[in-house]
Amino acid sequence: MSDVVASHRAALVVAAAGFFLLAPSHAQAQWWKRAPVDFEACADAAEKATTKSEKTAALADCNAKFAGRRKAGGGYSYYDFLQDRSFDIAGPNPTPEEQKKIDESYTAYLANQRRSNEAAQATARQQREQQEQQVQQLQRVALRTEVERVPVPVERPKVQQAAIGDARPRPKGTPCTKGSFSCEWPRLSDGLNDIKKLFSPTPSKPAKKG
Template identity: 40%
Template sequence: MSAARAVPEKLPATLVAVAALAIIAIRLGVPSSPAARDFEECAEWTRRMFPGDERVARIMDCGARFAGRRKADGGYAYYDLLQNRSFDITGPNPTANERAQIYSQYQRFLDLQRREAALAEVQQLVAEQSSVTEQPRVTELPMLINLRRPTTTPSKLEPCVIKGSLSCTWTKLTSTVRNAFASKRVASTNPR
């Protein structure tokens, strides 16, 4: 009996092969799209095959595999985030010549940005210098402020720009109070 237990029962070869393939498939994962020609085909296949969060990760993988996006009128476009513009390319990924052209355009873009920044800096310095030179120079001593109340009061109030506004009402009120005190002062200084 112990000899019979030591020898394991033989499993069919097909069952072992299927189990091995299942384990390998689980470990390696399902490919994102076996024969996709471009991003759009890869993304469409991924949308059909995977649910939820895994779908998003697989579509991001499609984006990493294919830099270009299919255009409606044919061909592909590559969007350069650094330049904020698109370039026409022949396939789903830029060729070496297309990458060189995109890079040269990026160098021009950076040069233009540097020139604009330098020009803005120069314009700012010129504006600061002109504002400094345009200010009048004070050659006289400032006048002392006369703190005495004027002896005459204006006979007419200046017309208010906005009738009923606080500034207009305040002007009328202060003028009325000033006139009342002035008339009492004049009456007290002229005794009859």
């Protein structure tokens, strides 16, 4: 992780130096009477440059020389755009100890970002699973409701009437269809009566007194 932080810092330095080297050579002339002590003093001197190109090159040189900015109440602050936060520093540039703390803060920042991303992904996955469960539950309810709405088949009226007619006793003398209930029932009834007589004892007559 420290190698990543160092590479970010090195890239910034190289970018600033490259911009300065691409400026016209005459912009490197002495455009201040004395060496500036911080960025603000350097920028004030750069504003006095003769041409716009010299001013641009001078401001780029100020950014490369001084990382800190003056604070209203005294001291300096360093803004790290990688973390989007500022750090209080003692001088116009961070000391090695201050730079170490800034790098450690950036390492912690990356770890927090990774944990936040993992938590967000887990939350999104959980919400997606809950939504899928709700959809499945709604589908089951809809299917059960649809099944309950299907009408139960009702026996046709003609079949019901035929069944009722078969159950009624057949009038005497009326021809019947062989095998029908109305035709077979009298015969079955007579048979049952005969069986009952066999198992029912005939009451004996009382003996006559002399």
